[in-house]
Amino acid sequence: MPPHPPATASFPGLDLVSGARDRMLAPGAMLLAGRARATAPELIALIEAIALAAPFRRMSTPGGRTMSVAMTNCGALGWLSDARGYRYTPHDPLTGLPWPAMPAAFTTLAGKAAAEAGYPDFAPDACLINRYESGTRLTLHQDRNERDFGQPIVSISLGLPAIFLWGGPTRTDPIQRVPLEHGDIVAWGGQARLAHHGIRPLAEGTHPLTGRARLNLTFRRAG
Ligand code: MD3
Ligand code: FE
Secondary structure, eight states: OOSSOOTTTTSTTOOOSTTTTOEEEETTEEEETTTTTTTHHHHHHHHHHHHHHSOOBOOBOTTSOBOSSEEEEESSBEEEEETTEEEEESBOTTTSSBOOOOOHHHHHHHHHHHHHTTOTTOOOSEEEEEEEOTTOOEEEEOOOOSSOTTSOEEEEEEESOEEEEEOOSSTTSOOEEEEEOTTOEEEEOGGGTTOOEEEOOOOOOOBTTTBTOEEEEEEEOOO
16 A cells, blocks of 8 residues: 555545546547646637637537537538538638638647647548537437548537547447546547447536536647
């Protein structure tokens, strides 16, 4: 037994030390715990500015349902869902304008995280911004609308915590639950790139930086 337990071990969720919960979730998938915590206030202010130009909206699924997650995008390409299917477009259909540019602070942080996870040349051209409130969920799915599955995906969690669900390449693979907290970054590539994943319905709460919401940035090389 070590003479002192790690300073954060008894306070799950309150570990303020970046990296204390780092782990490989599976080959190709790396949790970089708390890595976005220091820049979070800046990231949130940038999201608010993006949402003034390209408002959060709940999209329709090809099957005619309305998603519970509110979404917007920045970068050269934005992810869309509507009656015609899922795809990336250079313009916001709500305004007819190009999606707001991806802020340098986003690109830099996503690139650093990818490099730390073993993907050194990640240059995202798409950033999907998801907003969850109490009860909002994302059902199990794969991300397969991108051109090159050899490119990783980087996701940054801000605000309220969530339980991330993830399985394997087939729908019936066993599902792991991974708590994601404010400032956590996950990089997914290699064998993990086509894993099924989702978010459990968000629990109620308030966060000093995001209020009653969780924000997630998903960086992709789409084109
Ligand atoms: C695992 N968003 O928008 S990002 C999505 O928290 C999406 O909003 C979630 O899944 C969110 O498509 C989680 C984490 C993520 C993204 C892509 C993955 C996990 C992944 C691709 C393969 C495996
Ligand atoms: Fe996804």
